[in-house]
Amino acid sequence: MLAFPLLEIAVFVMVGSEIGVLPTIGLILLSGVLGALLLRWQGFGAMQRIRRESEQGRIPGRELAHGAMIVLAGILLLIPGFISDLFGLLLFIPAVRDVAWRFLSSRITVVTGFSAGARGFGQRGFRDRERTIDLDEDEYSKTPNANSPWRRPEIE
Numbered sequence: 001m002l003a004f005p006l007l008e009i010a011v012f013v014m015v016g017s018e019i020g021v022l023p024t025i026g027l028i029l030l031s032g033v034l035g036a037l038l039l040r041w042q043g044f045g046a047m048q049r050i051r052r053e054s055e056q057g058r059i060p061g062r063e064l065a066h067g068a069m070i071v072l073a074g075i076l077l078l079i080p081g082f083i084s085d086l087f088g089l090l091l092f093i094p095a096v097r098d099v100a101w102r103f104l105s106s107r108i109t110v111v112t113g114f115s116a117g118a119r120g121f122g123q124r125g126f127r128d129r130e131r132t133i134d135l136d137e138d139e140y141s142k143t144p145n146a147n148s149p150w151r152r153p154e155i156e
Contacts, residue, residue: 004083007083008080008082008084011081011082012081015082027082028080028081031077031085032077035074035077035078035085036074038074038077038092039071039073039074039077042092043067043070043071046063046066046067046070049066050067061105062101065097065104065105065108066097069097069100070091070092070097072088072091073087073091074088076091077089
């Protein structure tokens with residue numbers, strides 16, 4: 001944890017001594033703007049791929065991992081430093097993300113708690129009917145029951 005910032009500072013000093021202070025600051029600002037633009041451009045593409053996979057009823061594990069790596073790449077480009085910028089730029093390359101996904105896919109499990117069929121998200125399915133409690137008129141009352149354990153305490 002301590003070595004990375006020290007390494008970034010050392011690279012700042014080396015680059016600054018070669019090209020000057022203002023061009024070094026300009027490069028850092030340029031990398032931040034580039035990171036924001038790439039994050040927006042590739043992030044929307046990742047969102048479309050995730051949506052397409054979900055609509056087709058497949059688990060979008062690869063696309064979710066790519067989306068997370070794109071966000072990480074954008075953050076790395078926003079952090080001032082040349083080494084973090086290098087890693088961020090590498091993560092924006094789809095081939096590098098595929099290699100990282102192949103490495104990660106055997107080590108992680110993507111668990112989803114939703115079903116995305118032709119009906120879309122948020123609509124109630126058959127399983128939700130099993131949770132429905134059907135009450136008769138004599139089992140429900142709108143007037144509060146003073147002996148109920150679910151009664152809200154009155155504020156005095």
